[in-house]
Amino acid sequence: MRYWLMKSEPDSYSIDDLAAKSPAMWEGCRNYTVRNFFRDSMSVGDMAFFYNSNSNPSGIAGLMRIVSEAYPDPTQFDPSSHYFDAKSPMDAPRWLLRDVAFVQKFDRVISLAELREIPGLQGMEVVKRGQRLSVLPVTEAEWQIIMELPGLGG
DNA sequence: GCCAACGTTGGC
DNA sequence: GCCAACGTTGGC
Secondary structure (H helix, E strand, O other): OOEEEEEEOOOOOOHHHHHHOOOEEOOOOOOHHHHHHHHHHOOOOOEEEEEEOOOOOOEEEEEEEEOOOOEEOHHHHOOOOOOOOOOOOOOOOOOEEOEEEEEEEEEEEEEHHHHHHOOOOOOOHHHOOOOOOOEEEEOHHHHHHHHOOOOOOO
């Protein structure tokens, strides 16, 4: 069982959107490191933080669960999609995704500024400068610290 | 809206 | 296979 942090811009896709239609495809990741996480490192049953990026404040909004194996992201083949990739061969898709299921929306967003100030999270990937990957591994210790923060709700 | 950081592309 | 140019991410 592993833990993850997965970023989304809530203006385009929020945790409320996931709650309204769950499970859902985590589509649109166009980075090879992330693709490899989906393919090689994630397992069904893994837990993930839903992270609001480009937001005010940016931070962790809630929890979800990985509920499918990796499979090709259909948006790469859809010319009308923002995520269309003309260079991805149909018979050897470049981009993968996983289905995720809504678990819980926190009562508050745990801001990036708050995460940075918590002892024990100094090495967390998401607080590192210049870290742009939209899917990041979270250690079990980091996960536990965050889950014990006050005010997250039931 | 700015811009630092970083991944990707493509010329050579 | 190097690396400059370019595009994107994402905090602020």
